Amino acid sequence: MTQKIYPCTLCGSYDIEPIDSQIRNVTDNLHKMYRCNSCDTHFLYPQFAEEQLEAYYDGQFREEVHTSKYYDEATLTKVYDRFYPEAQQRVARVEAEIKPSDEILEIGCSVGYFLNAVSNKVKNVFGTEWDNRALSYIDDVLQNSKIKTAHNPQDFEQGFDKIFMFHVLEHIANPVEFLIKLKPLLKDNGCIYIEVPNVDDIMVKTFNNSAFKDFYYKKAHLFNFNEKGLSYVFEKSGYHYQIEFIQRYDISNHFYWLANQKPGGKGAYTHLLSSSLNEEYIQCLKTAKQTDTLFARLTL
Ligand SMILES: [Zn+2]
Numbered sequence: 001m002t003q004k005i006y007p008c009t010l011c012g013s014y015d016i017e018p019i020d021s022q023i024r025n026v027t028d029n030l031h032k033m034y035r036c037n038s039c040d041t042h043f044l045y046p047q048f049a050e051e052q053l054e055a056y057y058d059g060q061f062r063e064e065v066h067t068s069k070y071y072d073e074a075t076l077t078k079v080y081d082r083f084y085p086e087a088q089q090r091v092a093r094v095e096a097e098i099k100p101s102d103e104i105l106e107i108g109c110s111v112g113y114f115l116n117a118v119s120n121k122v123k124n125v126f127g128t129e130w131d132n133r134a135l136s137y138i139d140d141v142l143q144n145s146k147i148k149t150a151h152n153p154q155d156f157e158q159g160f161d162k163i164f165m166f167h168v169l170e171h172i173a174n175p176v177e178f179l180i181k182l183k184p185l186l187k188d189n190g191c192i193y194i195e196v197p198n199v200d201d202i203m204v205k206t207f208n209n210s211a212f213k214d215f216y217y218k219k220a221h222l223f224n225f226n227e228k229g230l231s232y233v234f235e236k237s238g239y240h241y242q243i244e245f246i247q248r249y250d251i252s253n254h255f256y257w258l259a260n261q262k263p264g265g266k267g268a269y270t271h272l273l274s275s276s277l278n279e280e281y282i283q284c285l286k287t288a289k290q291t292d293t294l295f296a297r298l299t300l
Helices: 050-057 060-065 073-094 113-121 132-142 175-185 210-216 227-236 251-260 275-287
Strands: 016-018 032-036 042-045 103-107 124-128 147-150 160-166 186-197 240-246 293-299
Touching: 073 113, 073 132, 073 160, 103 113, 113 124, 113 132, 113 147, 132 147, 160 175, 175 186, 175 227, 227 240, 227 293, 240 275, 251 275
Parallel strands: 103 124, 103 160, 124 147, 160 186
Antiparallel strands: 016 032, 032 042, 186 293, 240 293
16 A cells, blocks of 8 residues: 655655564654655655764664673674674775775774774775774774774865775665765775665565564664665765675575574574575575675765
């Protein structure tokens, strides 16, 4: 059933419909997820105000994503260690494109796993984050002289050769305006790399697994894009772009969800499902554009 209540918060279309899934960490009846039939984006309505979000990311967000003990150093180190291998994969994905003379910015750098992983390949690394304790962790624990941190990209008062945003754009209330404001910070021939979840994920779109969907939609994800929605954002903000389909989770994780209705199945069935089968499966997801993740390169 199509409801015409208010417009899509991304493209303004009134052709929207509610999604009958829970949103993680939302207990009120006010906030709901909707699907826009025009730009394909699944969006949270109503949105939280920017000031609320800045305070949220400096406190409750990490506790919701991780644990209430997140803020002791040992736990921050666990977060760092957990995400560092993926940070290395992210460096490998762009290694051929980065230069030793590059000055790199990561927006939303968390505890600095990507900054640290990329730092020995480039001249300087800059990271922004609204979570003050994550910034303190970078400055006090990592102590990498190439890394500089701040709250917002404009705070550094300089330009960058490459700007990275991993799972950040879906948190931003006005992604078009945000990307337009980044243009003055991008040096000539610079590139912005953006990784976001793909809402055409086979677990959501085809398997339509309700336990997975209740886990998938999050309070902090104001938008859940597919290729079409992301293209809309890049075109409106006036960039040239390419979108690549990448897969973070393996076939075991998907089988585990379908069998047990819960996360944690990465690698669970590798004794049954060979690595070549996994590669073939991921190739099928790429062909169908139903991987769990989108990776985009933006240039002026
Ligand atoms: Zn829309």
